[in-house]
Amino acid sequence: MQTLSERAAAEDCGQHYFLFTAIETTEKEKVEETGKQLQSFAAQFNLPFSFNVLYIPDLKHLKAEQVEIKADEAVVIHASFALRAMISKLLELENSSTHYTMRSDDQHRASIEAGSVLDGIRNIVAAEGRERVTRSVSLQVWRDFFGSYTPGSWTELVGGTNLRDYKVPKTTIILLIGTKGCGKSSLVNKISDVFESERFTPQRARVSLNPSVGGCTCFAHGYKIPSSAKSFCVYDAQSLSYNQSENENMLKHWMTNGVCHEESFIWCHAQKAYYLPIVARPINFVVFVVNAVSVLESMEGRDETEKRYTRVVSKAFNSPLLSFKDDRPVVVVTHGDLLSVSERVRVRVHSGDLLGIHPKNQIFDIPESNDCATKLAILDMLHYCLDHADQNLPLKGLFPSLFLQHISLLWLMALLLWLYALMRVYIYLDRILREHILK
Incomplete structure (x- = not known):
């Protein structure tokens, strides 16, 4: 919406009016609530916007006149998941096709059918094996996909190099970094839940209900993902503080010496660390966890005290110690379930601007929920981490x-x-x- 507002403001003809029509078959109330949140978000950019819900329990009754398209309106149709589920429902599919939304002589219809629709249909119907890139798979397929991963297996060998030319670890180590109460331990449990097939699996990481009164993570804990595998391991370590010097020393220790299981830091005035004599594992990639609620409060803060959260996050994230060649850490935004949709979007966009990374490709919104969208975001985040860890393996x-x-x-x-x-x-x-x- 911000892009639409900026584009409309830059045009000489003034702002356009945007009408969003959602066609819903089951949960009308939830869609209406989403529409109210979108309208509230559009109002922040002074964007003329209205939201209309078209409730049709059976799509075979859908007619073009129900959408009320005017002659001078430009129409954009987004149905990324609806049409692909109607292959066995020919009547509903026919009613939802471009035949009823665009005239047969429309100059744009041929290009849409040939460019956007034809390749997808051909890939689903005719392609097999590796050539078939469009498919719907169960969660178990993704578990097997990550289960087949071994350190270095996703490395792109260029310039005549071989895998033996790289320092390939026995286990890929992913370190979670964040402030107190950002949700690192909860993220560990959510990642574990995705890969555990049993429904009632006990939580592996201890979660503090009120970190402000103590009980936060003080010892580094390594969690194999899944628990029976050895390919990659997620480490939950001590939280960052509002002391920049202490954070810098802690990051330097981790990124230089590696991380140890059950390692505990006791920072004294001389800034020396005491930890258990366990073999340290070098870190291969970093996940920076931020609290969406804290980011929003810092965004709306009026004095420096209220804005210090984003300063700590920005300072630690931009530390050269956390970079692997040109790759910077991935960001996970937690506690988004406590905010509205518009507020979550604002936090994500602001975090991208603050940290200098793309809000869509490198920032993952993982709230405290157990729906399919959250699980997919976790899988995308892990795929990003493992892929970039393998691409940045050091040469021998x-x-x-x-x-x-x-x-x-x-x-x-x-x-x-x-x-x-x-x-x-x-x-x-x-x-x-x-x-x-x-x-």
């Missing part, structure tokens, strides 16, 4: 390979010299023998 040092090459060259030169000396001895002995025979 060049010294051992160069040393071996030099040793091999020296051995070859020594062998050639030995053969040359042997040949000279043979020639000398042959000449002596011939002179002896002639005498």
Whole structure:
């Protein structure tokens, strides 16, 4: 909506009026509530906008005149999931097609059918195997997909490199970073729930109900995902504080020395860390967790005290220690279920501007809910992390390979010299023998 408002303001003809018609078959009340939230959000940008709900329990009764399209209106149709489920319902599919929404002689109809619709239909109906990229699969398929992952398996080998040229870890380590109460432990449990097939699985990470009075994470805990696998592990570590120097030292320790299971930091005035003598694991990627409610409060804050949350987040996120080559951490926004839809959008856009990352590709909205959209966001986030972790694996040092090459060259030169000396001895002995025979 912000883009539409800016585009309309830039045109000489003034602002356009936007009418949104939602065709609903089951939950009319929820759609109407969504429409009210969208109208409230559009009002913030002074965007002329109205929302209309067309309740039709059976789509075979849908008629074009019910939408009330005027002659001077431009129509955009979005039905990314509705039409694909109607292959077996030919009458409903016919009623919902472009035949009833666009005239047969419309100049745009041919381009839409050939460009946007034809490839999808052809891929669903005719393609098989790897060529079929459009499909609907169950959650178990995604579990199997991540279950087949091994560290380094998604690395793009370019420039003549092989996987053995990289420092491939036995387990890919993903570190969760965030302030107290941002929802890191809850995120661990939500990730685990996606991969656990049993319905009633106990929570693996302890969640604090009121972090302000204590009980937050003080020890680093590693959680294998899923619990029976060893391919990748999510670490929930000590929370960031409002002390920038302490945060910098803590990030430096993690990113330089690695993270240990059950590691605890006790920062004294000398800024020294005491931790258990366990083998540290190098971190392969970072997930930065932020609280949507805290971001919104900081956005609307009037003094510096109220705005300090976003300052802490921005300072820690932009630390060069958290970057892997050109890749910066992925951001997970939690507690969005406590906000309206418009507020969640504002938080996401503001976070992208604040941190300098794309709000759609690198920021994932994962609220405290257990619906399919949340599970999909978790899977997308994990895929992003594992893919970028594999793409940023460090190369092994060049010294051992160069040393071996030099040793091999020296051995070859020594062998050639030995053969040359042997040949000279043979020639000398042959000449002596011939002179002896002639005498």
